[in-house]
Amino acid sequence: MKLYKIYEDRTSGAKESRPALNRLMEDARKGMFKHVVFWKIDRLGRNAIHTQTVVSEWRKMGITFTITTNDIDTSKPTGMFIFGIMAQYAQMERAMIIERTNAGLRRVRGNIEKNGYHITKEGKKIRKLGRPKGSKDKKLRRKSGYYERWAGK
16 A cells, blocks of 8 residues: 555644645545545544544545554444444543533632632642743644554655
8 A cells, every 4th residue: 555645734623624634635536545544533523423524425435544543444334333433432522621621720710719829730829821921832743753654664
């Protein structure tokens, strides 16, 4: 099997329109490949309906795909069944992450309002929420190494 291209988004899988996914779909419609490999199902999407729509379009074009971390191969009926369950799980997982994050933020805001500060696990006092000025967390991460290993490069 020959690697055609690596499509890498830096946008949330919850969004239906993402630059790399849009390019992937354009190339699929042009018949540039017959198989897609994903690292995890949530890299395709975190909305089960959108994910199923993409996959059904691929099926009409004869494109199969594999999700490597779950060893799901959609060329077989059981693979499609498991994929459907995993798509629902990815959507639920996203909702739970949002719920936990918001609960934590409410707790921190409550502590700041009540005490004027919140103490972190490390013992640091926080007086307001948000990234500190001069935060260096702006570096883009490189993920293509995984795909290159899969392709045997």
